[in-house]
Amino acid sequence: MRLVVEDLVFAHPGAPPLLDRLSLTAVMGESVAIIGPSGSGKTTLLALVGGLLRSGGGRITLVDGERELPVRGNVSWVLQTVNVLSDRSVVDNIAVGAYADGLDREAALERARAALDAVGLAGQGHRDIRTLSGGEAQRAVIARATVSDRPVLLADEPTGQLDRDTSAAVIDTLLGAASAKITLVVTHDPAVAARCSRTLTLGGGTLTAVRP
Template identity: 50%
Template structure:
């Protein structure tokens, strides 16, 4: 799924200054893209607009398939939020399967897909553990597996490695970036090492998006 952002501006209601002024980018299908920038620069706001969690004020954002057909952003995107929001009374496998369940995948297939995604983020063997027993980093990995278990073509991740140590971060990024063959991945991050793993990097500053050198021209 190609993600096309054109001249997007955004000011929060009652805000004195625009958060975004003229943001444009074109992220090809099957690409992993990073968005970096200082705190308060509007990275999470932009990601929320890409996933239709916030209403557009100006400009346009399109999710376009290989036939050139546009799809509703809210239906195309699956999320990794900074707040993991697991169901504490359910086990790890049930939580990870929610991503597939929400797409209408049959229960057996959803559980199978979730188990595979948990293994890819280093949570194999923890499927039956109650979510309430997990550490913050473990819960974050389950949230990432939940998003990866979805079959939606856009994976939007807001600081997905923020609670993980370096070794676990590398493994989780491997899993997320390897998934880009089936989907487009957009990662908001402060970590330049995370950004360096992506195919392309954009820097958000002064309300606008600037392309930084990367593997995709």
């Protein structure tokens, strides 16, 4: 399976052109770090790939053998602003990632509990998610994305709110799941980029490879 972005063009309404015939191909098992200055369009690019915004031109497809699938519906998200179901427990929030794959409650909770351990939230699953710190909630969101079987994982500055040690554990979890996914990670963190298969810089509306 591969994610193919071809000649993507985009401008926010009333704003100057942001993406100018941007292209990107990422294959199953690959993790691609996307870096670039603030305002260069990294978050916008993820939103377009995930189908949250409509492009002004170009194509975004998930190619699976002979089939072409829409990316939307095959994506799990780790967003910059933590988005959780605020009236549910931590473990319920993580299980949502597995429900999306059609698992029943018990199987989903089992996966969720294993993912809790992996992000250092073992024993915290029963807590009301609203009582977690920003960094803890971000780890719960990462656990939710990794329990999903959806093939594309889009992460926007996933370690932005975490200290260095927690960040290292979270990178392990996130990229540990990457071998069975196509992962795009927007990051300012060189440690995250170093763990990805390759790094691209967004600037001037297009992506350029960064030599290691």
